[in-house]
Amino acid sequence: MAASDPPPGLTVRVRLFASLREAMGWAEQRLTTAAGTTPASLWPQLDPPDGEALPATVRVAINQQFADPATPLADGDELAFLPPISGG
């Protein structure tokens, strides 16, 4: 790869649950994005209805574990955006 080539992209599986899924109108999609993308920087690309900043109430899971929204994603990651939890 020449030094001037753009960095390779990465493909992630994005999942939404509960109220977020219904607000966005989809449950799951595969997205190819630039290397270095984080959950927080990916969020605006999903065309969220309530503005471009990831809401503080939305939590992030990468590969089914809670993660910091600033974590760089890796190729093949499963990324989930989780609305406020209400279990028990």
Next chain:
Amino acid sequence: MSVSVSLHPDPFGPFLQVEQWQQQLGGDPAAATSLFIGRVRGTASDGQPLDALELEHYPGMTEAQLQRLATASARRHGVAAVMVRHRVGLVLSGDAIVVVAVLADRRGPAQRCCHELLEALKHDAPFWKREWSSGVGTWVEGNTPLTAG
């Protein structure tokens, strides 16, 4: 230390779950058992009669997260065994939705572990409730505070 966690799409008898779990563990009965059973209320958050509660989860992560939370809490309090049973899907008013049981040598660790684990799973296990009332479904955002009267 033993940790047993499971999700249930169908109704279960909470006391039967505890009995079966204790039988599976075998051995002498623990000196202290702490138990919490949560059931679905008959009213929604807005006070209207509740037809049913729908419980969505994140298959795979929910089970793994319950296991992580239960294991961490059991280790922290030094208890012998922890059990969590949680419903998913449509849960009717009056049905058990969650059971947490803890076996220990003393009441202090048993009660503290049971209390802590219940609060942990309410906030850190991916479940989402939707209340169905008069044919309308409303997502419940977050949990009621522990101090709610």
